[in-house]
Amino acid sequence: MRRFRFLRNPDPASLGSDLESFLRALGGPACLFLEGADSSRTRAFVTLLHGNEPSGARALLHWLQQGRQSAVNVVCIVASVNAALQPPLYSHRMLPGARDLNRCFRPPFSDEQGHLAEEILEILRLHHPEAVVDMHNTSGSGPAFGVCTHRDRHHDALVSLFTRRLVITDIGLGALMEITEESCPTVTVEVGGRLDREAQLTADAGLVRYFTADNVLTPVANPETLEYFEHSIRLELNPGMALAYADQPVPEADVTLLPDIERHNFQPVDPAVALGWVKGDAKRVFRARDGGGRCAVASLVRVEEGALFPAQRLKLFMVTNNPDIAQSDCICYAVEV
Ligand SMILES: [Zn+2]
Structure with missing residues (x-):
């Protein structure tokens, strides 16, 4: 069974003017393929793995509304649309009784969430992106930070598009970044609380940099300015x-x-x-x-x-x-x- 809806270069006018209408237009888990100026390369942007973390999906909508073209192709995955739309809006991390989707990216893929996770991995394999960014909100209010499983200049570069804080952790929970890391640099970006004004600004500005930079794996700023949190x-x-x-x-x-x-x-x-x-x-x-x-x-x-x-x-x-x-x-x- 196909769970994802696939959209290629969607017309912004068809996507609604705010996040709720955007998600209703998507109607469920969705994969948006945006063709870039350089169509020989692809990056991946994953968001809304958790239904109560809407800043990434809203940043994507804001990008689409600008009608700009990305530097390279971007495959965008908006996952827990149904959980996000379950009233009250943006209050459900997942649907009642379901597993946490960001703990499902390793076998067994036996239940509904497992199948969804497996399909996300399949989409990513198909597009073999040069990088994956998975955008979340923190559960409470707080500053933005990045998370990755190990530290090198590629991850430094990716994270510094969004924030100066980098948490390095490999805790084997079945999170997306632990799995896709094997094929390309992957970072999780926590932009801050969903009600923090700063979080949406971080999400919007970081996404624009991620979509428009010619090279996202070479540090532009001095990586010394990153603050690392290791061995947590x-x-x-x-x-x-x-x-x-x-x-x-x-x-x-x-x-x-x-x-x-x-x-x-x-x-x-x-x-x-x-x-x-x-x-x-x-x-x-x-x-x-x-x-x-x-x-x-x-x-x-x-x-x-x-x-x-x-x-x-x-x-x-x-x-x-x-x-x-x-x-x-x-x-x-x-x-x-
Ligand atoms: Zn999350």
Whole structure:
């Protein structure tokens, strides 16, 4: 069964004037092929793997409305259109009961999301792009950053089209970038929160650079200006642990995090800064694995008379104050400073 709708050089007038009408016009997962001035090369732009992360799709619409031609061909994949349109708009990461699409890019491709992921990989294989950019919003408010699985000048160049922060991580979750990386440089770009004005500006400006630059794999700026976040560790909740966000410990919760915990995103946080409260031992409620697979909970957090602190000076990122994300994905990523 074909899940994707294919459009070649779509007429902007047929695509609606705002994101909702654009997505309704697409009607489901869509692949837009835009022919470039140099039609011998192709880049890929993937977005809306998560239905609640609309900035990339909106940036694509803004590009199409300008009626410009890209420097090379661009194959654009807009994936979770149905989840995005499920009311209330842009609130569903995926449809209820479905797996996280950005965890489905490795076998078994057995369910609906798996088939969708497999088809995305097939489209990318067919076009063998010189680069893949997968654009997301962060779950909370925060600054933009790029993510890739390893660091070299190609990835530096790609990321610097969008942002100055680069997270290097290879955590084997079945994310798109982990898979396509084998055939071409791939970066995930997190442009910031979907309600952040800055996020849309970052998405729009970065997409224009990505679509119009003659060469996206050669650093134009001094790569020294990139800030790297390497050897990050995911701080996760253990299964069954109840999480709350509040200004004081919630009796029913195993972990209560302060509601403004997002303010630590990409900022160094000292061991004296309280993060919340924990019932019992840190290892009872949290789990974390370092690159060698060892338990890293004690190197990330400590509990003192029920209060939660960093175990050492850390930089935290992808800090969420969304309990669903914290439960199903992770609370934050951390690197030692
Ligand atoms: Zn996402």
